[in-house]
Amino acid sequence: MAAPMAARSVRWAVRAAAAGPILLRPAPSSCLPRPALCSGSRSALGSILGVPSEKPSGALGRHPPPLASSREEQERLLRGRPDQPRNPRVLRIAIIGAPNAGKSTLCNQLLGRKVFPVSKKVHTTRCKARGVVTHEDTQLIILDTPGLTNRFKVTRHKLDEAMLTDPWDSMKHADLVLVLVDVSDHWTRNSLSKEVLKCLSEFPQVPSVLVLNKVDLLKKKFLLLELVNELTEGTVNGKKLEVRAASEQNSSSSAGSPLQITQASPSENRAPKQARGGSGMENHSDVKASESSVVTGEPQRPTQNGPKDVKDRKGWPCFQEIFMLAALHGEEVDTLKRYLLMQAKPGPWEFHSRVLTSQSPQEVCNNIIREKILEYLPLEVPYGVTQVTEMWEEGQSGELLIVQSLLVPRKSHMMMLIGRGGKVISRIAQEAGQDLMNAFLCDVRLKLKVEVKS
Structure with missing residues (x-):
């Protein structure tokens, strides 16, 4: 229960004063609006900018x-x-x-059934595979791709050459x-990888959405706003965001000032005045005695082609939306799923x-089976295992006999594998047999044999 509760704490309640700033503060989950169907109304960006949420039409299919x-x-x-x-x-x-980063975990949650392998080791997904979500008149075709990598890592892990090309083909x-983006990894969370940036710059015509994953593992929730600013270069959906640190109002105070978000009107050319302190996050031990403000300026249309030079870039300024979730526990996955269903366009189904x-x-x-091998064998050992199916019958x-x-x-x-x-x-x-039973919804008898390659 601890992990889902931690994930819920990342949700935000946004309260707007009549003539003052928009105050951002943590709120109990019971006080929060439920996911809405319209674009932007329940995404992280919508919450940050105070977009009112709407009542959902009903729960998504669970079976x-x-x-x-x-x-x-x-x-x-x-x-x-x-x-x-x-x-x-x-x-x-x-x-x-x-x-x-959790791509396959998110795919499985969107599908509602475990179809793609998940492991703590890198390169669990070896090739692109499609998942299909059918809900009423809409079909989502999810292209789960290998993690974007480079030729050195392909050689090191003895990976297929398709690992280099499949993500690009999917785009x-x-x-x-x-x-x-895995926000729990403090080594990589502050910037998009060069491979991701190259992929986005090569296909700027494809609308993109930023998804911050594993937020339940992030203890300092206020860091999410800093990450949003860095990963988007301060621009989301054509609107300019500015994060600035205000001077301390009371340096002798041991409690930090509240975390605030201020939205400037489109006609303003200057940043609004610093807001007065409130009760927002002043009791949070991780908030220092300073204020962080995100100011939304006049909307700017993102360039159609997007930035081409990604050499010195850390973020992407053309994201349309931002979502924050914990895919492993399914937290806020339905919110993302509703958004995706609403983005579907008229067209024939493929499946x-x-x-x-x-x-x-x-x-x-x-x-x-390979997922479990990756989980229980150390270092590079599991990458050298070859699987041969000798029996598959009813x-x-x-x-199902396998x-x-x-x-x-x-x-x-x-000896290590045995x-x-x-x-x-x-x-x-x-464990593999149990996962297969959940996937096929039938009894599965799985027998594994270990041999040395001749």
Whole structure:
């Protein structure tokens, strides 16, 4: 319960005074508006700028279809004609970001079922794969891509060459791109990676949205505003944001001044006067005795082509929206999902409503098993494991029987994978089998064998 509660604390209640500044302060979740359907009304940017929220039309579907358990059934669904409504809508979404930012976790949460592998190690996702969300008349096609990397890392981790090209190929077919940033990583959170910036500058015509992930792990919540300013270069949705530090009003006070956001009217050419202190976050031990203000100036249209030179850049000034969430716990994922559904445009569906992913059942199985191998083997060892499926058939009672051999290059690796008394391989088989049952919604009997490559 601690993690979801921490994630909820990042939500903000915005209160506007009649002739004063907009005061930003933490509020209990019971006092907060629920996610809205219209664009910007419940995103982080909407909350920051005080856009009133609207009442949602209803909860999103929580019971997606199961994955097809046989290759033949999956191919029939993929080849079949989509069962689309009379006025279908569609949105193709590319999710990009640095390795281990949480892209696959977010994809799984949007889909409502675990389809993509998730691990703490980098490069868990090896190639692009599509997930499909079908809600009423709208279909979201999610392009889960490998973390943007470079040739040195591809060689080091013995990765496929597609790791370099798949994210770029996904951008070519995307109607919208989500840029995911892990705010818990203090080494990388203050700037977008060069690979991400190159990707955005190469496809400036594709609308982009900034998603700050793992906010539940960020203890100092007020840092989110600083990150927003740095990662957007102070411009969001064509509006200029300015963050400035005001002088201390009372240097002898041990309590910090409240964190404030001031929105300037479009006609003003100067920054508004410093607001007086209030009760906002003055009791927060992490807030120093100074004020941070974000000032929204006159709207500026972002350049259609966007900035080309990314050599000295840390952020991207063309984001349309900002979302803050904790994908692992599903916090605020529905807010993002509603926004994506509203961005869909009229167009034909690509998949049948029973399709959840373009992957074959065997690919889903391989990915889930490899996820566990990455989790339980140290350092570079799991990247050298080769998986060979020896059996995939349906049992007499409808259960799925799977036998897979795991081939390793050295006997020492085999001993690590088996573990003392077979505990490691047994745990991998048990956890992978449970994930497969949740994916296929049927009983699964999984047997894993470990061998040294001949």
